[in-house]
Amino acid sequence: MKTLLLFFALTLINLTTNAQKSDKxxxxxxxxxxxxxxxxxxxxxxxxxTxxxxxxxxxxxxxITNGIAKITFTNVPAGVYGITCIHDRNDNKRMDFDVNGMPTESYGVSNNNMSYGPPVWSDAKFEISTEELAIEIRL
Incomplete structure (x- = not known):
């Protein structure tokens, strides 16, 4: 009987531990x-x-604290992604442009490839599996 109880207890612990592992x-x-x-x-x-x-x-x-902004994206499935960011100075939740179409707020993209024109997928993309990844983007 003790062996049976021990077996069920270990099985329950194993199931709980495996459920906590994430493929994200x-x-x-x-x-x-x-x-x-x-x-x-x-x-x-x-x-x-997208x-x-x-x-x-x-x-x-x-x-923004001491010139630094930091966030974490969680539960990201393995795959290929790109990240953009903007310094929304006036908190209107969008990028602002002047009359000739040039951005008036700083922006950046993953891989920090800042060529003229809007960001391009091939320059911004990166691949992630199930590990934790740290990225630095410069505006």
Missing amino acids: ATITVTVPNVSGSDGHVLFSLYDET FMTPSPIQRRKSE
Whole structure:
């Protein structure tokens, strides 16, 4: 009887432990060079089909402390993603442009490839499996 109880207890512990393991990843993003403390930094996580659309996979908003903004995307399935961020100085939750179409707020993308024009998927994409990933994006 003791053996049977021990077996069930160990089985229950094993099931609980395996249930806590996740096949999802965590991505921590840091922006170390935010100029000014006004507003927030807005982050968007995209896959290839949603890149630069109004419907990212996840969104986050970060306070700015000593010129640094930091967020974490959780429960991210393994795959290929890209991240954009903007310093939303006036907290209107969107990128602002001047009359000639140039952005008036700082922005950045994963891999820090800042060429002229809007961000490009091939420059911003990165792959993640189930580990934790730390990314730094410069504005």
